[in-house]
Amino acid sequence: xxxxxxxxxxxxxNFGESHGPAIGCVIDGCPPGMALSEADIQPELDxxxxxxxxxxxxxxxxxxxxxxxxxxxxxxxxxxxxxxIRNTDQRSKDYGNITETFRPGHADYTYWHRxxxxxxxxxxRSSARLTAPTVAAGAVARKxxxxxxxxxxxxxxxxxxxREIARDDWTQVDRNPFFAATAQGIDELEAYMxxxxxxxxxxxxxxxxxxxxxxxxxxxxxxxxxxxxxxxAMMGLNAVKGxxxxxxxxxxxxxxxxxxxxxxxxxxxxxxxxxILGGISSGQDITVNVAIKPTSSIRLxxxxxxxxxxxxxxxxxxxxxxxxxxxxxxIAEALLALVLMDHALRRRAQCGDVSVLTPDIARATx
Numbered sequence: 001x002x003x004x005x006x007x008x009x010x011x012x013x014n015f016g017e018s019h020g021p022a023i024g025c026v027i028d029g030c031p032p033g034m035a036l037s038e039a040d041i042q043p044e045l046d047x048x049x050x051x052x053x054x055x056x057x058x059x060x061x062x063x064x065x066x067x068x069x070x071x072x073x074x075x076x077x078x079x080x081x082x083x084x085i086r087n088t089d090q091r092s093k094d095y096g097n098i099t100e101t102f103r104p105g106h107a108d109y110t111y112w113h114r115x116x117x118x119x120x121x122x123x124x125r126s127s128a129r130l131t132a133p134t135v136a137a138g139a140v141a142r143k144x145x146x147x148x149x150x151x152x153x154x155x156x157x158x159x160x161x162x163r164e165i166a167r168d169d170w171t172q173v174d175r176n177p178f179f180a181a182t183a184q185g186i187d188e189l190e191a192y193m194x195x196x197x198x199x200x201x202x203x204x205x206x207x208x209x210x211x212x213x214x215x216x217x218x219x220x221x222x223x224x225x226x227x228x229x230x231x232x233a234m235m236g237l238n239a240v241k242g243x244x245x246x247x248x249x250x251x252x253x254x255x256x257x258x259x260x261x262x263x264x265x266x267x268x269x270x271x272x273x274x275x276i277l278g279g280i281s282s283g284q285d286i287t288v289n290v291a292i293k294p295t296s297s298i299r300l301x302x303x304x305x306x307x308x309x310x311x312x313x314x315x316x317x318x319x320x321x322x323x324x325x326x327x328x329x330x331i332a333e334a335l336l337a338l339v340l341m342d343h344a345l346r347r348r349a350q351c352g353d354v355s356v357l358t359p360d361i362a363r364a365t366x
């Protein structure tokens with residue numbers, strides 16, 4: 001299946017199915033000499049892991065990562081790194097009733113017409129289970145970027161359904177089950193999600209992710225713009241329906257005198273551009289908002305058709321997230337790290353010896 005690889009110089013190929021024996025990825029292009037072990041990767045997987053609260057799927061996967069290649073005596077060798085995560089808690093029988101029908105909102109119908117065959121167990125390749133290898137690869141990229149540039153990543157949920165979530169205290173993100181950067185209204189969110197789960201329905205979400213300490217000069221003009229590649233990667237995350245860089249759609253209401261980020265000798269006065277100008281990083285924080293659709297797997301009966309094109313009613317059983325956006329924050333952070341890692345290596349390959357001309361030299365070269 002094509003479309004399973006992200007990146008040019010830092011290439012991550014994702015493999016496996018939701019209910020297969022294992023999932024994983026192959027990272028090709030990681031520079032040699034970086035200390036790397038499972039302990040560098042596991043904490044990020046633990047943040048994304050299912051079953052961490054009553055508000056997400058209760059599939060109980062340890063998501064224990066194994067490094068199969070590309071590391072010798074604790075350091076990367078420059079050869080492909082294979083990361084494996086074994087599936088241990090599949091319940092394929094939960095999907096027996098949908099083998100002959102198409103679930104509304106899912107990829108069942110389109111996969112069937114594209115490939116002529118599909119794996120209905122948990123959604124197969126279209127399952128959010130396949131985001132675990134992405135998070136694992138992102139942990140590798142995060143470590144290299146932090147060592148090279150001091151780059152850090154963080155994200156939070158800013159809305160669940162119609163409920164807005166404040167972003168006023170980043171220390172709270174790991175202290176609640178919603179990746180909320182606030183201590184306000186958590187009890188209300190808990191009650192909201194409990195009622196939603198009991199109703200058998202689902203809602204969407206909006207999340208915010210940013211990268212700090214990004215060097216100036218990552219990205220390309222035109223078709224390989226950094227913001228375009230970030231949007232491309234984020235849209236590859238299951239259930240994403242919208243991506244905004246910086247001010248995003250709010251720029252429609254702004255005047256040019258407001259939106260254009262003014263410069264002073266001390267730096268930029270604002271960051272409406274989200275850290276990217278002309279497709280190239282400006283050195284400011286890169287800021288991204290992501291819109292997640294409501295979970296398609298719900299218990300409520302929905303109208304559909306069967307393989308013969310006849311009317312059918314589908315009720316999806318199994319263990320599902322009433323809001324898939326809750327666990328999406330670590331995944332979005334990982335995707336942002338993968339794109340920045342790839343562009344960092346591309347800049348190093350093409351422009352590693354480039355230095356900015358001083359005003360005097362610039363005038364002399366005209």
